[in-house]
Amino acid sequence: MHKEHTLTKNQQIIFDLIDKSPEPMKAYSILFNVQKKGIKAPLQVYRALDKLVEIGKIHKIESRNAFIACHNSSCQVSKATAFSICEICEKVTEISSASLSKYLANFKDKDGMKYSKYNLEFFGLCKKCR
Amino acid sequence: MHKEHTLTKNQQIIFDLIDKSPEPMKAYSILFNVQKKGIKAPLQVYRALDKLVEIGKIHKIESRNAFIACHNSSCQVSKATAFSICEICEKVTEISSASLSKYLANFKDKDGMKYSKYNLEFFGLCKKCR
DNA sequence: ATTTAGATTGTTATAATATAACACTATGTA
DNA sequence: TACATAGTGTTATATTATAACAATCTAAAT
Ligand SMILES: [Zn+2]
Ligand SMILES: [Zn+2]
Ligand SMILES: [Zn+2]
Ligand SMILES: [Zn+2]
Numbered sequence: 069m070h071k072e073h074t075l076t077k078n079q080q081i082i083f084d085l086i087d088k089s090p091e092p093m094k095a096y097s098i099l100f101n102v103q104k105k106g107i108k109a110p111l112q113v114y115r116a117l118d119k120l121v122e123i124g125k126i127h128k129i130e131s132r133n134a135f136i137a138c139h140n141s142s143c144q145v146s147k148a149t150a151f152s153i154c155e156i157c158e159k160v161t162e163i164s165s166a167s168l169s170k171y172l173a174n175f176k177d178k179d180g181m182k183y184s185k186y187n188l189e190f191f192g193l194c195k196k197c198r
Numbered sequence: 199m200h201k202e203h204t205l206t207k208n209q210q211i212i213f214d215l216i217d218k219s220p221e222p223m224k225a226y227s228i229l230f231n232v233q234k235k236g237i238k239a240p241l242q243v244y245r246a247l248d249k250l251v252e253i254g255k256i257h258k259i260e261s262r263n264a265f266i267a268c269h270n271s272s273c274q275v276s277k278a279t280a281f282s283i284c285e286i287c288e289k290v291t292e293i294s295s296a297s298l299s300k301y302l303a304n305f306k307d308k309d310g311m312k313y314s315k316y317n318l319e320f321f322g323l324c325k326k327c328r
Numbered sequence: 329a330t331t332t333a334g335a336t337t338g339t340t341a342t343a344a345t346a347t348a349a350c351a352c353t354a355t356g357t358a
Numbered sequence: 359t360a361c362a363t364a365g366t367g368t369t370a371t372a373t374t375a376t377a378a379c380a381a382t383c384t385a386a387a388t
Binding site for chain 2: 130131152155161163165168171172175177178179181182183184185186187188189190191192193194195
């Protein structure tokens with residue numbers, strides 16, 4: 069399984085924080101929140117984030133420069149991600165749709181180019197904000 | 199038609215530059231290239247970029263913080279965008295697939311949430327780099 | 329147990345990306 | 359004209375992210 073890496077101290081501290089957060093967290097907000105645990109510099113945060121993204125424990129929401137924990141057990145090591153984003157309250161949810169991921173995994177463009185990875189971000193209004 | 203806005207001077211200068219570029223351009227690279235035309239500050243660039251994105255003349259490649267001109271006449275004012283990105287040479291192509299856009303435009307998540315906008319970025323290797 | 333390669337850490341400095349605030353100017357239209 | 363809206367020029371600052379380097383930890387191979 070792809071989620072079974074042993075995390076280092078910094079990685080664990082930062083993952084726990086993101087995992088508990090109900091919303092995506094930005095790097096410098098993470099930094100602020102872990103300073104009491106001895107993580108003092110941006111690089112320490114970014115290095116942990118890079119690794120966590122690489123092993124699929126978190127995802128980066130590109131349009132928001134923010135990070136959320138992966139709660140999608142079928143999500144393949146960050147190689148195929150889809151999110152819904154509310155444009156009012158900024159709530160972000162990871163989409164887990166077999167038909168969507170199947171469709172996208174098999175998508176080929178005109179040149180027959182096949183892709184090893186994709187990221188999809190949907191924007192709209194969530195239930196609350198409608 | 200959505201592409202028929204009259205551009206202002208700064209918008210036109212910056213659009214022309216991006217439109218001629220074979221690859222996505224970053225904001226500060228744009229700034230550097232238009233300084234001889236009197237655009238001196240980042241904000242002047244970002245304001246033009248914001249407007250050009252809004253009216254659908256250009257798109258932002260979120261994973262690269264870069265901008266490309268839209269060459270897709272059926273692309274609806276930046277509300278539904280898809281790109282292929284080569285992870286080696288960084289070549290970016292706007293994908294224009296009727297079946298893909300139809301599939302995504304009609305996609306509904308489990309809550310029946312319907313989206314007003316999406317952005318999809320595929321990653322892989324282009325023909326040359328394979 | 330010792331060696332060694334690779335990953336991770338701590339640190340300082342700096343680069344790259346993006347926005348706030350404010351005064352001013354152009355443009356269309358009532 | 360006069361009014362509203364959008365765009366401009368400018369300075370300053372905020373936010374996001376990486377470079378460089380020395381030190382330390384970890385796991386596996388001798
Ligand atoms: Zn996931
Ligand atoms: Zn909402
Ligand atoms: Zn387009
Ligand atoms: Zn390529």
